Amino acid sequence: MSSDSEIKIKAGIRPGAQAGLKTRTIKVDYLARVEGEGSLYVRTKGQEIEEVQFKIFEPPRYFEALLRGRDLTEACDITSRICGICPIAYQMSAVQAMESALGIELTKEISELRRLIFCGEWIESHTLHVYMLHAPDFLGFEDAIKMAKKYPKVVSQGLQLKKIGNDLMKLVGGREIHPINVKVGGFYKLPDPSQLRKMLDPLKQARDIAEETVRFVSKLEFPDFERDYEFVSLFHSEEYPINRGRIISNRGLDIEVPSYLDHFQELHVARSNALHSVLKERGEYLVGPLARYFHNEGRLPERVRECAREINFKVKDCRNPFKSIIVRSLEILFACEESLRIIEGYVAKGPAFVNYEVKEGIGHGCTEAPRGILYHRYEIGCDGKIKEAKIIPPTSQNQKTIESDLFEVVRKYFSSPESELRHRCEQTVRNYDPCISCATHFLKIEREDVNS
Amino acid sequence: MRKKSSKAGNKRAKIKPKLAVWKFASCDGCQLSLLDCEDELLGIAEIIEIANFAEASRHVLPGPYDLSLVEGSITTSHDADRIKDVRNQSRHLVTIGACATSGGVQALRNYAREEDYRKYVYARPDYIEALATSTPISNHVKVDFELQGCPINKTQLLEVISAFLHGRKPNISSYSECIDCKLDGNVCVMVAHGTPCLGPITHAGCGSICPRYNRGCYGCYGPQDSPNPRALGDWMVAMTKASPDFVNRSLQTYYTGNKIFHEASELFQKDAQKVDALGESQSLPSPEPNRKDT
Ligand code: SF4
Ligand code: SF4
Ligand code: SF4
Numbered sequence: 074m075s076s077d078s079e080i081k082i083k084a085g086i087r088p089g090a091q092a093g094l095k096t097r098t099i100k101v102d103y104l105a106r107v108e109g110e111g112s113l114y115v116r117t118k119g120q121e122i123e124e125v126q127f128k129i130f131e132p133p134r135y136f137e138a139l140l141r142g143r144d145l146t147e148a149c150d151i152t153s154r155i156c157g158i159c160p161i162a163y164q165m166s167a168v169q170a171m172e173s174a175l176g177i178e179l180t181k182e183i184s185e186l187r188r189l190i191f192c193g194e195w196i197e198s199h200t201l202h203v204y205m206l207h208a209p210d211f212l213g214f215e216d217a218i219k220m221a222k223k224y225p226k227v228v229s230q231g232l233q234l235k236k237i238g239n240d241l242m243k244l245v246g247g248r249e250i251h252p253i254n255v256k257v258g259g260f261y262k263l264p265d266p267s268q269l270r271k272m273l274d275p276l277k278q279a280r281d282i283a284e285e286t287v288r289f290v291s292k293l294e295f296p297d298f299e300r301d302y303e304f305v306s307l308f309h310s311e312e313y314p315i316n317r318g319r320i321i322s323n324r325g326l327d328i329e330v331p332s333y334l335d336h337f338q339e340l341h342v343a344r345s346n347a348l349h350s351v352l353k354e355r356g357e358y359l360v361g362p363l364a365r366y367f368h369n370e371g372r373l374p375e376r377v378r379e380c381a382r383e384i385n386f387k388v389k390d391c392r393n394p395f396k397s398i399i400v401r402s403l404e405i406l407f408a409c410e411e412s413l414r415i416i417e418g419y420v421a422k423g424p425a426f427v428n429y430e431v432k433e434g435i436g437h438g439c440t441e442a443p444r445g446i447l448y449h450r451y452e453i454g455c456d457g458k459i460k461e462a463k464i465i466p467p468t469s470q471n472q473k474t475i476e477s478d479l480f481e482v483v484r485k486y487f488s489s490p491e492s493e494l495r496h497r498c499e500q501t502v503r504n505y506d507p508c509i510s511c512a513t514h515f516l517k518i519e520r521e522d523v524n525s
Numbered sequence: 526m527r528k529k530s531s532k533a534g535n536k537r538a539k540i541k542p543k544l545a546v547w548k549f550a551s552c553d554g555c556q557l558s559l560l561d562c563e564d565e566l567l568g569i570a571e572i573i574e575i576a577n578f579a580e581a582s583r584h585v586l587p588g589p590y591d592l593s594l595v596e597g598s599i600t601t602s603h604d605a606d607r608i609k610d611v612r613n614q615s616r617h618l619v620t621i622g623a624c625a626t627s628g629g630v631q632a633l634r635n636y637a638r639e640e641d642y643r644k645y646v647y648a649r650p651d652y653i654e655a656l657a658t659s660t661p662i663s664n665h666v667k668v669d670f671e672l673q674g675c676p677i678n679k680t681q682l683l684e685v686i687s688a689f690l691h692g693r694k695p696n697i698s699s700y701s702e703c704i705d706c707k708l709d710g711n712v713c714v715m716v717a718h719g720t721p722c723l724g725p726i727t728h729a730g731c732g733s734i735c736p737r738y739n740r741g742c743y744g745c746y747g748p749q750d751s752p753n754p755r756a757l758g759d760w761m762v763a764m765t766k767a768s769p770d771f772v773n774r775s776l777q778t779y780y781t782g783n784k785i786f787h788e789a790s791e792l793f794q795k796d797a798q799k800v801d802a803l804g805e806s807q808s809l810p811s812p813e814p815n816r817k818d819t
Contacts (some may be wrong), residue, residue: 078570080623095670103579104579105579105580105585106580106581106582106583106584107580110579112800113808116578116803131550132549132550132600132601132604132655133550133600133643133646133647133653133655134550134600134629134630134631134659135631135634135643135645135646136631136644136646137636138634138641138645139630139631139633139642141645143774144771144774147774147778150743151630151778152677154552154554154629154630154779155552156552156553156554157551157552157553157554157555157557157676158553158554158557160554201560205560205581209583215583215584216575216581216582216583216584218566218567218570218575218581218582219582219584221567221570228567229567232563232564232567233563235561235563235565238563239561239563247735247737247738248676248731248734249561250554250557250558250561250676251554251675251676251737253734253740253743254737254738254740261735261738261739261740262738262739262740263747289630339648362801382564384706397557425656425739450582498582508553518794
């Protein structure tokens with residue numbers, strides 16, 4: 074197998090000491106209901122966990138390399154092809170980085186529209202995950218289609234919700250996968266206000282469905298499982314963060330986007346303790362809906378907070394990764410509310426984009442993709458060509474945390490029957506809605522901690 | 526006897542055709558198009574057995590499959606073997622998207638040194654195993670139909686699925702984007718605004734969205750049936766003042782793996798180098814349309 078990207082943790086191996094104990098192996102060769110290709114391998118001996126591997130065998134596509142020499146205007150369309158599930162996040166981080174390099178100030182109208190199209194992506198992508206990829210885990214179905222036999226109304230409502238997210242992206246962006254309307258400085262064309270207003274009714278319906286979704290998922294059965302994560306997300310004093318803000322954590326990180334690389338590091342050394350992206354100061358961390366909610370619950374619209382109170386969901390519940398499905402549902406509700414707010418206040422006040430002059434520079438962009446922060450950095454030459462590109466997607470940042478979760482899950486459910494334990498492990502990975510296609514640079518890394 | 530066979534016939538009629546969806550090097554966008562058929566999805570599942578579709582289900586039925594949809598390009602030796610296996614298990618094999626039909630944007634590495642790319646992206650390039658090229662599925666196995674687009678259009682996807690399951694030819698027009706654009710009554714961005722547009726050489730299917738959004742087509746549906754990229758590129762340089770470098774890059778992105786696009790792009794690359802050599806103060810004389818050089 075070509076495993077260009079494989080992460081392997083070996084821990085707690087005590088050669089000889091465990092002789093005679095039974096070895097147990099859990100293997101999932103092709104992890105289903107995640108975006109991209111990955112597998113899972115857990116081996117235990119006696120009571121010890123010998124090995125946990127969350128393997129990624131997505132073939133490399135070399136985006137950062139192929140971006141060099143391209144024009145700064147092209148990064149937005151090209152990087153969207155990294156991932157068809159969250160193309161807006163790629164487009165937004167890319168244009169934001171270019172705009173920061175060129176010193177472009179967007180108009181308020183353009184910023185609001187950017188937020189609107191991003192809301193469309195949150196609705197679409199979160200709904201896909203909640204209904205089609207994750208809920209079947211909790212309810213014991215192999216997929217949403219089988220789930221639809223028992224829960225026809227739930228599934229068809231989910232599909233309707235997803236469609237409304239897609240329609241919003243299509244209206245602002247031209248199409249739902251790899252939209253064509255986003256450009257450096259703004260948009261090619263402003264949407265027609267009357268067309269946008271046609272989305273009001275569907276979005277109100279979506280809001281109702283989202284509320285029902287929150288109630289529905291809150292009744293699922295959650296394992297009693299908590300971990301003390303370092304939550305990392307954007308933070309903005311006035312709004313629930315989507316495409317601007319500082320990067321903060323609950324352990325003291327508080328930085329502007331351009332200093333991302335001073336604090337985060339990708340370690341590529343075999344047999345080191347470090348996996349993909351770590352905080353230089355402390356190591357593993359978690360990005361995504363749980364982290365966003367943990368830091369920004371206070372800036373959610375009242376309706377969303379009310380809904381959270383109704384199901385008795387507390388900020389501290391973010392420590393249970395299985396409850397990410399609740400937070401995703403709350404974020405769908407937020408995105409519906411926010412879209413309604415933006416559309417109601419929308420006037421097609423030009424310009425569609427801000428003009429700029431090409432100049433040399435370095436730019437950074439960081440936005441909240443549905444799965445967590447997505448960082449881009451570009452160096453631009455005086456001819457407007459990209460000299461250097463760096464892209465750090467959310468799934469790379471969560472990898473180390475996913476493996477630590479697996480470790481703890483195996484420990485906790487050690488005595489469960491084989492199939493249940495396997496299923497739990499798969500579910501643990503799916504909590505993160507990992508987007509393996511986003512792997513701009515996954516690596517095969519080995520870690521060996523031999524207790525002596 | 527008769528009774529028995531008719532019973533068997535009934536039973537056969539109930540067996541649903543089996544659909545499989547496979548992924549190679551790609552962004553998942555084309556297979557997502559199937560999950561984006563929100564209105565049709567449950568209906569499709571009524572008449573087709575979704576037998577192997579990792580992104581959507583844990584449920585896997587063994588082959589053979591009546592129809593395999595293949596997304597993504599071949600970039601590793603492992604995948605080069607795997608696609609043969611997929612072909613062996615599939616009665617019909619249809620490739621979906623630019624990656625699968627022409628190598629995708631990742632085929633840009635075919636014209637660079639894969640090793641350089643690998644070194645740039647990975648601090649430990651020795652961990653990475655990949656082929657020097659990203660190639661379309663048809664370079665490796667027989668393909669029954671190729672659906673173009675980056676991403677594909679979901680209505681066209683449904684048409685292809687339905688055609689194969691009914692044993693007919695898919696009704697997908699292979700004329701240019703320009704035709705649809707004119708049928709849609711768009712103002713031509715090239716003629717009216719001097720915006721370069723690849724519409725005349727691009728395969729129809731997206732619904733001419735870019736011109737509708739004041740943007741020139743950038744070719745994400747790949748070449749139409751008989752494109753003439755050189756002639757269009759020359760016109761773009763002459764009429765819209767596009768730089769040869771721009772034309773080169775436009776042809777060398779999502780469908781760079783296509784021979785006609787790539788050969789034409791190289792011609793403009795040469796012109797771009799000439800412009801560079803002349804310096805920024807001078808521009809190249811307008812090329813004559815229908816040039817003869819290769
Ligand atoms: S053709 Fe485009 S949309 Fe389809 S998988 Fe490839 S990159 Fe994604
Ligand atoms: S805008 Fe482009 S696709 Fe449309 S008519 Fe003009 S050249 Fe053709
Ligand atoms: S680039 Fe061309 S083919 Fe692609 S969406 Fe735009 S108009 Fe359609």
